[in-house]
Amino acid sequence: MLASKPGLLDEVRSRFAHVDSCPFEGERVFFENAGGALTLKSVVDSSARFAAIPDNQGRDNPASKALQAIIDRAKEDMRVFFNAPGGTFFVGESGTELLFRLISAACLGTPAGRVLGSTLEHPASRSAAARWAEVAGKPHVLVAHDDATGSIDPAHYAPQITPDTRVATIIHTSPVTGMGTDVAAVAAAIRGVAPECFIIVDGIQHAAHGRLDLAGYGVDGYVVSPYKMFSRHGYGVAWVSDRLAALPHDHLANAPGEPWELGTRDTGAYATFSDVVAYFEWLGAQVTEATDRRARIVAAGEAIHAHEAALTQAMIHGVGNLPGLADLPGVSILNGADNARREGLVALTVEGMPAPDVVAKLRERGIRTHTRKADHYSGNILRPLGLSSCVRVSMCHYNTEAEVARFITAMREIADGA
Numbered sequence: 497m498l499a500s501k502p503g504l505l506d507e508v509r510s511r512f513a514h515v516d517s518c519p520f521e522g523e524r525v526f527f528e529n530a531g532g533a534l535t536l537k538s539v540v541d542s543s544a545r546f547a548a549i550p551d552n553q554g555r556d557n558p559a560s561k562a563l564q565a566i567i568d569r570a571k572e573d574m575r576v577f578f579n580a581p582g583g584t585f586f587v588g589e590s591g592t593e594l595l596f597r598l599i600s601a602a603c604l605g606t607p608a609g610r611v612l613g614s615t616l617e618h619p620a621s622r623s624a625a626a627r628w629a630e631v632a633g634k635p636h637v638l639v640a641h642d643d644a645t646g647s648i649d650p651a652h653y654a655p656q657i658t659p660d661t662r663v664a665t666i667i668h669t670s671p672v673t674g675m676g677t678d679v680a681a682v683a684a685a686i687r688g689v690a691p692e693c694f695i696i697v698d699g700i701q702h703a704a705h706g707r708l709d710l711a712g713y714g715v716d717g718y719v720v721s722p723y724k725m726f727s728r729h730g731y732g733v734a735w736v737s738d739r740l741a742a743l744p745h746d747h748l749a750n751a752p753g754e755p756w757e758l759g760t761r762d763t764g765a766y767a768t769f770s771d772v773v774a775y776f777e778w779l780g781a782q783v784t785e786a787t788d789r790r791a792r793i794v795a796a797g798e799a800i801h802a803h804e805a806a807l808t809q810a811m812i813h814g815v816g817n818l819p820g821l822a823d824l825p826g827v828s829i830l831n832g833a834d835n836a837r838r839e840g841l842v843a844l845t846v847e848g849m850p851a852p853d854v855v856a857k858l859r860e861r862g863i864r865t866h867t868r869k870a871d872h873y874s875g876n877i878l879r880p881l882g883l884s885s886c887v888r889v890s891m892c893h894y895n896t897e898a899e900v901a902r903f904i905t906a907m908r909e910i911a912d913g914a
């Protein structure tokens with residue numbers, strides 16, 4: 497746990513903007529990381545620096561060459577960070593936009609056959625697959641996820657994997673349940689029956705929790721939203737395998753290399769992703785003796801996971817003498833209190849109190865959380881559980897046990913008054 501090394505958590509927190517106060521609301525605990533994580537101060541600096549530079553890539557002047565070198569370096573950083581075997585990284589408008597682009601290219605660029613996904617997915621990939629499967633004249637088959645675990649396994653996909661499954665989508669971590677999927681195992685099950693299938697993964701909720709390893713997944717596309725992983729809003733990052741990159745896709749006619757980027761690139765976006773990678777390397781260096789970049793990133797991911805697991809354990813089972821959520825009368829935890837798939841997120845309900853009221857009461861006590869409603873974003877998860885809403889409490893590795901203690905103290909008051 498990061499907290500066991502003296503001073504480390506303070507050093508971690510000092511690297512982020514607005515760690516304990518909001519410029520609009522004042523002092524608060526930030527447990528709304530699944531809606532957008534805290535931003536690294538280095539990202540804030542890089543954003544301002546690059547926003548002021550008027551130059552563009554591809555010109556014969558030093559500024560242009562410097563910008564190109566920064567983009568090239570960022571792509572190298574992405575390769576190490578994601579452990580990517582070949583393929584191409586590029587930025588787009590958002591995670592959603594990139595999922596639409598990858599999925600449309602895969603649906604349109606493959607022979608007749610099925611498009612396979614699951615009910616666990618965020619509407620970004622579900623909507624893209626539904627739309628582009630229809631345009632391509634392919635059936636879109638959605639397998640049901642497991643309500644008990646709030647996740648999905650190869651066994652759930654298996655009955656619907658056919659040799660003509662051309663495109664498959666997988667969500668790495670649900671932003672509603674907070675539970676992770678074993679992407680490598682699902683991809684292997686798909687490849688076992690449909691080896692040529694284009695497998696596209698929504699990694700948007702997973703990325704902040706570290707432990708990314710494209711070489712181990714055996715997939716063709718992976719998309720993240722950098723504002724959910726300590727960078728900023730305004731861009732998404734995608735990786736496509738060489739075979740997905742080679743499918744017909746939108747690009748300027750006759751453009752050398754048939755790029756996936758559309759239009760002038762924002763060097764600042766790339767630079768801020770390098771800041772994120774540098775942060776992971778720094779964090780890794782605090783918890784391992786290894787000097788290799790990838791080894792440090794892996795170590796950072798393990799430390800992040802262990803710290804978040806300790807925080808969710810404390811939230812559910814208590815801190816010191818304070819009882820945890822599992823022991824508060826009327827409080828229910830979605831998808832099981834002790835679920836090993838959990839990635840920093842606890843979704844809950846309070847009997848007799850609508851989720852928006854719980855969120856408001858937490859806000860009055862200086863704790864920011866969020867309501868998930870059974871709408872087009874979260875209805876796929878909540879409706880089968882018979883819920884119209886839930887409270888989402890989402891943490892990252894910079895959160896502390898003291899913040900958790902404050903939260904469960906507030907929850908006890910709220911549950912007592914329910």
Ligand SMILES: Cc1ncc(COP(=O)(O)O)c(C=O)c1O
Pocket residue numbers: 530531590591592593618620621667669670671698699700701721
């Ligand atoms: C798993 C998942 N996929 C897709 C999205 C959409 O991402 P964006 O709004 O950054 O495009 C989100 C956002 O919450 C998400 O959590």
